[in-house]
Amino acid sequence: MLKFIVRRLMQLVLVVFVLSILLFAWLRALPGGVVSAMLGERATPQSRAALTEALGLNDPIPVQYLHFLQRAVQGDFGVSTGVQTGRPALEIFLERFPATIELSVVALVLAISLAIPLGYLSARRSGGVIDNASILGSLVGVAVPVFFLAFLLKYWFAVELGWLPVSGRQSIGNATSVTGFFVLDGILTREWDAVWDSFKHLILPGIALASIPFAMIFRITRASVLDVLDEDFVRTAQAKGLSHRVVRGRHVMRNALLPVVTAVGLQMGLLLSGAVLTETVFNFGGVGSALEEAFRERDYPVLQIIVLVAAIAYVLVNLLVDILYALIDPRVRP
């Protein structure tokens, strides 16, 4: 097991290494180069030359790459050239990060808690009304662009009905920030109004974002339960007269959930893509909105750190999923 984890961590290092080369190449491929990006097209030749020198762009490329790597390891990803010009990109990232995590967790919990029971029910009564309705629902869910769903929810529940807030993470200035996770902050400081307020802001974007993992988790659960229900050991368990609950919990679900665990891991990347779009619609102030802003402003240092961290997080989550998988299913343990 330890050997397996070590090997996977080595792979992670490799992936991050290749990614850093790609990012470096990406920065160099920018139209007009970094200098233009930072100074704008109309900068004087003197200031351009000064910045070129300061950034070390006159050095040979391998040397530049090493400098880039050295700085990145120390957490120096340059300063923003966008809305908040001059602020370290890392700082901007860290400020936005909790919002996205909060949103993703809400979406994932929502999706899992709905999709797995529904997937089970659907497989149990396959061909029935619930089954066909859920299948169709999940297919429609795949076809509806997440930003449009976000849009519909916002239009109906926030604009037309006024039940929930239109945008943002909380109503203005009503909470003390401790961790940056607003719901958690409210609980820590016992400001229950703030907890409720932050939670209300999470509902609509959370539902919109949940639509992506929901469809996938539902379908995989359903297919996997169908597979397991057909196995001999389930029939044996039933024949032995074990209670329905025991068969479902110990025999069916335990085995059926294995592929689901992997699928949830694979959803992480999609979740971040979805978060970019959802946060943009709800002006949510997370990494997603930061990313969209950075793209609009061509704020490359901020873009770079987000891409890098997103990729590392994605690889890490998948590593975690594989470890979890090996723990649940001894057969795949290397």
Place this chain on the structure above:
Amino acid sequence: MTSSDNGPRRGPGARRKQRIDDLAASGTTTATVDEAGAIDEGAGVSLIASAWHRLRRNPIFLLGLGITVVFVVLATISPLLAPHDPAEWILKDQISQQTNPVPDPQPGHPLGGDPKGRDLLSRLLIGSRQTLMVGVLATLGGLTGGVLLGTIAGAFGGWVDSVVMRVVDVMLSIPSLLLAMSIAVIAAEPSQWTVIIAVGAVQVPIFARLLRGSMLAERSKDHVLAARALGVRRRAIVLRHMLPNSLGPVIVQSTLVLATAIIDAAALSFLGLGNPDDSQPEWGQMLGQAQQYIYDNPHLAFYPAACIIVVALGFTLMGESLREALDPKSRR
């Protein structure tokens, strides 16, 4: 993106029986292909024929096929159908006279106009062409790249496989929209082509992985071993025996990818990374541009969104039932 199937869509009672029948049928078809594959590739037809036999009676597939056919026909003949030029500012006068910047529906303009006074119906109709083009070209691009990488990895194996697959891993480790955005942002001038390239590039690792998987499975099959024992050259083995037999899942995947490609392209347009030139309308672009009018004129967003959803649904339904019919493992 995909790792499982959708299960049955037949009646409840007939399911088990059908499943057994299917399983039996799948056994014979795959066996035919395996045995005959070494002799001639024509045997693949039997698999397709048997799949078609099943698909013909599958209402989900027929619905998907219907939507797709209507969409393709519409895109082809849309210039004949569109009542007006999509770029012509016909209703311009009305914009200044009204407090609402969007012209209402009126005789000759059943859906009204867009904020620039252009006929909305014509734009929707003509928009189908660009949407189809983006989807098909991006998917073809992704398919070509993925098949190339997957073939190289699957054919050579060993360290070549490792290297190619690590590259694919890195591509997969960047969330797809992020990758597409990065590619779109490198281009100095956003255009329809940046969208196509960005959306296509995102699909490359998926196709590569899929093809490599089935190629590796193919390597140890009897017909390949037989060909190798007979001294057939490696290139011929790869191109004539392994590749044709591994393409099935990839082809099916491309139907599904078409749907994602259209949605991804719309997402890029939504984020402002699409084609800024709106004389050639595209649904994603129309949807993106409608955002700022959502409060007073939600219909501007709803029409193109509905079109995208229906088309994406069509491809998805078709792809899912195709996969179910062609892949014996996922069929039940």
